[in-house]
Amino acid sequence: xxxxxxxLLATTLLTACAYKNKEADLVVRNARIIxxxxxxxxxxxxxxxxxxxxxxxxxxxxxxxxxAKKVYDAGTRVIYPGFIDGHCHFLGYGLNKQKVxxxxxxxxxxxxxxxxxxxxxxxxxxxxLGRGWDQNLWPxxxxxxxxxxxxxxxxxxxxxQRIDGHAAVVNQAALDSAGLNAQxxxxxxxxxxxxxxxxxxxxxxxxGVFQKIFNDADEATKRKALLDAQRDxxxxxxTMVCDAGLDAGTIALMRRMEExxxxxxxxxxxxxxxxxxxxxxxxxxxxxxxxxxxxxxxYADGALGSRGALLxxxxxDDPAAGHGLQxxxxxxxxxxxxxxxxxxxxxxxxxxxDSANRLLLGVYGEVxxxxxxxxxxxxxxxxxxxxxxxxxxxxxxxxSVQPTxxxxxxxxxxxxxxxxxxxxxxxNKRLMQQNGMVALGTDFPVEGIDPLKTFYAAVVRKxxxxxxxxxxxxxxxxxxxxxxxxxxxxxxxxxxxEKEVGSLEPGKRADFVVLDRDLATTPGPELPQAxxxxxxxxxxxxYGN
Numbered sequence: 001x002x003x004x005x006x007x008l009l010a011t012t013l014l015t016a017c018a019y020k021n022k023e024a025d026l027v028v029r030n031a032r033i034i035x036x037x038x039x040x041x042x043x044x045x046x047x048x049x050x051x052x053x054x055x056x057x058x059x060x061x062x063x064x065x066x067x068a069k070k071v072y073d074a075g076t077r078v079i080y081p082g083f084i085d086g087h088c089h090f091l092g093y094g095l096n097k098q099k100v101x102x103x104x105x106x107x108x109x110x111x112x113x114x115x116x117x118x119x120x121x122x123x124x125x126x127x128x129l130g131r132g133w134d135q136n137l138w139p140x141x142x143x144x145x146x147x148x149x150x151x152x153x154x155x156x157x158x159x160x161q162r163i164d165g166h167a168a169v170v171n172q173a174a175l176d177s178a179g180l181n182a183q184x185x186x187x188x189x190x191x192x193x194x195x196x197x198x199x200x201x202x203x204x205x206x207x208g209v210f211q212k213i214f215n216d217a218d219e220a221t222k223r224k225a226l227l228d229a230q231r232d233x234x235x236x237x238x239t240m241v242c243d244a245g246l247d248a249g250t251i252a253l254m255r256r257m258e259e260x261x262x263x264x265x266x267x268x269x270x271x272x273x274x275x276x277x278x279x280x281x282x283x284x285x286x287x288x289x290x291x292x293x294x295x296x297x298x299y300a301d302g303a304l305g306s307r308g309a310l311l312x313x314x315x316x317d318d319p320a321a322g323h324g325l326q327x328x329x330x331x332x333x334x335x336x337x338x339x340x341x342x343x344x345x346x347x348x349x350x351x352x353x354d355s356a357n358r359l360l361l362g363v364y365g366e367v368x369x370x371x372x373x374x375x376x377x378x379x380x381x382x383x384x385x386x387x388x389x390x391x392x393x394x395x396x397x398x399x400s401v402q403p404t405x406x407x408x409x410x411x412x413x414x415x416x417x418x419x420x421x422x423x424x425x426x427x428n429k430r431l432m433q434q435n436g437m438v439a440l441g442t443d444f445p446v447e448g449i450d451p452l453k454t455f456y457a458a459v460v461r462k463x464x465x466x467x468x469x470x471x472x473x474x475x476x477x478x479x480x481x482x483x484x485x486x487x488x489x490x491x492x493x494x495x496x497x498e499k500e501v502g503s504l505e506p507g508k509r510a511d512f513v514v515l516d517r518d519l520a521t522t523p524g525p526e527l528p529q530a531x532x533x534x535x536x537x538x539x540x541x542x543y544g545n
Contacts, residue, residue: 024049024066026510026539029059031074032518036081036489036503046079048510051538055506072541077533078518080484081504082239082511083451084491087379087400087441090233090243090267091250092165094225095214096445100130103163106137108144111160116152127174127213128153131161131445136305136412143192143306144169146200159210164446167306168207169200178209188327190308204302204325215247222253223262230265234543236450237513237532240266242441242495244348244379245297247272248280258291264537266290266511268495270297270348273328273336284344290537294496295346297379298336299327301356304382304409304416309353312385316418324353333360337367341374346496348377348400354385354421361391368395375494377439380405383417383425392434398494399431400439403457403478404447410463410472422473428458429476432486438478439494440486451487452519452530458483460524480520510539 024047033043033056045062047054055062100118105111111133119128135143149158149171157174161167175181175198182198184191189206192199202209217225233241246254246269257263271277273296285294302308302325307315310324333349340347347364351357357378364376373396381392381399392399406426414422432438440454447453456462458478461471471477478486492502501509514534522530534544 022047022054022066024054024068026070026072027062027066027068028072028074028079028512029063030076031079031514032076033079033504033512034081034484034518034520035505036484037505038503043504046504046510048539051510051540053504053506053508053510056504072534074514078515079504079512080515080519081488081502082513082535082537083237083487084240084242084266084495084502085233085238085441085444085451086242086439086486086491086494087244087402088241088444088449089165089245089446090229090241091222091225091246092214093232093445093449094227094229095217095221096131097228098129098221098225100128100160101132102130102160103132103134104137105133108133108138108148111144112148112152115149115158115160119153119156125156128156128158129161129213130159131165132163133160133169134163134305143167143201145192145194146171149200159213161207162303162306164303164305166207166303166308167201167203168210170202170210171200174210175200180206180209188325190325203306204299204308204327215249219253222250223257226254226257226263230263232449233265234535235532236452237515237535237543238265238449238451239511239513239535239537240268240491240495240497240501242268242270242295242491244270244350244443245272246270247274248277251291251293254291255288258288264290264540264542266497266501266537267292268295268497269293270295271345273298278339281345282343292495292497294344295348295377296336296340298333298347298349298360300333300349300351300360301325301327301353304352304413307416309383309416310356310359311353311383311417311421312355312358313421315416316421317415323355326356326359330359330363333363334366337363340376341367346375346377348379350379352380352382354383354388354424357381357384358388361388361395361397364397365391365395368397370395372396375496377494380443381431383421384427384431386424389427389430389434392431396435398435398437398439400441400494401426401428401431402441402443402447403428403454403461403483404442406472407457407461407463408447410468426473427476428478432478432482437490437493438482438486439491440483441491452527452532454487455480455483455519456527458486460527464528466525484519509537511537514544
């Protein structure tokens with residue numbers, strides 16, 4: 001009997017020792033891990049090796065089985081899958097940090113003061129670039145003109161972009177550098193004239209004339225921009241971003257920086273709609289460890305704030321502005337769609353107005369032909385005609401929306417659209433219901449970079465000041481669980497990466513974020529106080545203590 005007991009005890013100890021001898025690079029303990037695995041599984045510990053999750057479970061179970069090089073004590077905090085921004089401008093955000101910051105300026109006079117201060121701090125003859133002005137914040141809400149810029153900067157070219165990037169004001173020196181005058185015409189663009197002269201106010205494709213300035217920035221400038229953007233994204237809990245529109249040269253630089261180990265955040269790169277970019281990717285998508293090139297970004301129309309969004313009926317607050325701008329022909333979009341389908345690329349198109357959404361949904365439907373798993377996307381889907389919602393489901397098109405657009409635009413959107421159209425705008429929930437998913441993003445730098453504000457706007461539908469009291473059009477608010485899916489698993493699905501990221505499961509990449517509170521249970525008014533404690537990619541801590 002004693003021999004039997006001894007044998008059983010020895011066997012148990014040997015088995016326990018065998019468990020403890022399993023190797024891991026990192027064990028996370030003392031946590032509440034929200035796995036988003038589809039079964040609502042919550043774990044308290046996680047073992048990681050070679051950048052992938054080995055096991056999740058109870059703390060005693062994981063600690064008893066694994067011997068780890070490092071142990072991260074979460075201090076009972078909550079862990080979520082790494083947040084993914086479904087639509088942003090990663091490079092543009094970094095470049096903006098080197099421009100004049102015009103966001104929040106309360107008047108055109110304040111804009112001019114900021115530009116003057118920047119010019120004094122950065123003397124020379126090169127371009128003065130700024131971004132962020134919004135005439136909707138100004139007392140008269142009037143668009144700026146360049147007379148003051150011409151007085152202040154008669155020889156140095158100046159380009160100041162509106163917050164959405166779809167409008168800009170430039171001085172005469174900038175117009176001269178581009179060879180633009182009152183007789184110039186640009187399809188899909190607008191150059192405002194008064195008294196037969198250009199005022200310097202440009203919209204959409206007219207702003208695009210100056211895109212070469214940004215594409216041709218030197219490598220040192222771009223490297224700094226990418227690293228600055230990465231730093232801020234990691235601090236915000238972002239482990240992956242979808243950069244909506246890049247030139248092939250910038251993507252090549254991203255690839256080099258990834259190989260060097262400098263660029264560690266995951267990037268889903270969308271090619272800008274340009275034949276030169278397409279020629280570089282005739283052989284099809286490129287799937288790397290952290291950089292994926294698998295989508296093409298097009299622009300159907302402009303922005304609502306600058307009255308460039310393409311509407312079925314004229315603008316309610318300015319019928320003279322007409323219907324907005326269609327930035328390319330239907331034939332062009334059809335050709336791009338056919339190229340994407342033939343070459344294995346996802347098509348993703350900026351559509352703000354109801355007419356733009358109808359146009360591209362029709363083009364997609366013609367090329368896709370019905371049920372499919374190509375996961376083409378409409379970016380923004382901001383203003384919809386009620387009859388067109390069902391087209392997302394009919395052709396399996398993913399709506400990619402930015403909840404903070406609703407809470408930023410709500411102050412003036414009713415003026416642009418009128419109450420009837422506004423009722424079918426920013427309809428996140430109805431869009432989600434078409435295919436049972438929606439991709440969520442910020443569109444930074446148009447909006448702030450913080451994904452926690454995405455969650456707040458999606459669920460509570462209020463701005464940072466808690467306005468409006470009852471929430472904006474709450475019938476289209478998302479549940480907390482759906483908002484979290486939209487920031488993680490559904491964004492992974494929208495980028496074909498759901499087998500790698502988007503949830504915390506054995507075999508998947510160990511991308512996760514540690515928060516100071518549980519988003520599922522924190523009262524709505526307290527959600528804006530939520531903070532990111534740490535951010536991990538491939539099990540490597542890249543932000544936090």
